[in-house]
Amino acid sequence: MLLRRLTEHVKTQNWTAIALDFLIVVLGVLLAFQISAWTESRRAEVVRSAAIERLLAESEKSVQYLRNSVARFEDSNAKRADLLNRLSQDDWQDAKTDQMIQGIVTMGRMPPVAPPRSAYDEIIASGLFAEIGDAKSRESVTAYFASVDYLNGMSEYMQTMSDWHSYWRSDSISEVFSPDEVFQTKTILDVDALREDEEFQAILVRGHRVQLALTDWWQDALSDAETMCLELARYSNRRCTVLQAPK
Template identity: 30%
Template sequence: MILASLTRAVRTQNWFAVFIEFVIVIAGVVIGFQITAWNEARQDRVRERIYLEQLLIDLQSDAETGRRGVASTERVDAAAQRVLAVLEGDGRSDGTDDAALVASLPYAGYAYLPLANDATYREMISTGALSLVEDIELKRALATYYASAEAGRQWDELLREEQYAYRAAIRGLLTREQFAWARAQGGEAHGEPPGFNRAAFLAEARTRPEIVDSLRSMGAVQQRLRDDSTRLSERADRLAALIRAALGEPVRQQEASE
């Protein structure tokens, strides 16, 4: 309709009408572009919120991973102390029965690596969605968090080597059935280990000084894992608090205390 009106105005050389029709056309185009821009901006904010909410879920998982890591190091250290006490024959071993000894032996060399879940962050980088985050400080905090999590993994192979060394040191001390029973206990003894002969076990184990050496070395490993786990929880809680603030959600007490 506007095009027809404009055509008639040109034919009749009604330049004022031409000008008015031209202004209407331009205004319509500008308004159309503006509406499209507003709609895209609204969609971007929706997408940003979805990604931030997913990051929040990942961070809550990371914080819990860290707390599990701390608890794991405490249990593994306790198991290592029980095995050391028995092998060294000191008074602390008096309360360590066969079940506790067998259950503790494989568990004493366990290493729980506190790994951060970076799946959402990697997706945001690969798809360019990181640009959706408007808060510059939050974007910087995200980069710092995931860079720190990645940097902490440079020691993982060394920690695994310590774990492998301990497993090599205890190889053959337990039968397949005893080892399977011990693994099922998760470091805590329930019932009796199948066919376990304590005297024969001690006679063989005490000919392997590498067991004690490895257990003492694993103590440093557990301290490293404890520190890594603590840092992961604290950093995850702090970043989660920033994201909650960006989302306009209340900060949880756990996050606020960090």
């Protein structure tokens, strides 16, 4: 209809009407482009918001994962420190054999760091990372995953440098078949033999030092995970539920 009217105006040389018709066409095209751009902007905003929410939820799980891991390291370190104190003082009053064994058998355990990261990996793969959050929240995410990578690298390095297999390096430690145990194996500690095994005591001291350093690196990763969670919560105006109480 607009084309037919425009043709009629040209035939009658109604230039004012032609100008108005042309202006209507241009405005219509511009409006269509504007609506399309607004729709695309809204869609992109929805995608970014969803990405932030997923990353925040994943950061909460990471904090909990690292908390549990640090707690296990600290518990084992405390039991090993107690054993070392008893060896240095030759004081065995109220000693708990199971706890001393736990301190020994956890020496040299350097598990890989494997917190949840599927949301982060998908965001990186999509090329969306630079568009989500603000500079401070993105820096916190980058710092956290750098800590995880560093911790994994150090754990792998220390595994290659370590020759501690504490169960098998001392006659004071043995294992026997025990069908009632979880893995049908029971570790036996001969305290008198351990007191006489100075070489193994030195291994315990070195291994304990390494486990303390490893615990510190896990704690650093936990601290960075907590910062990431708080920063993502700040930007999205939400809560990091594992750190912040409901308002």
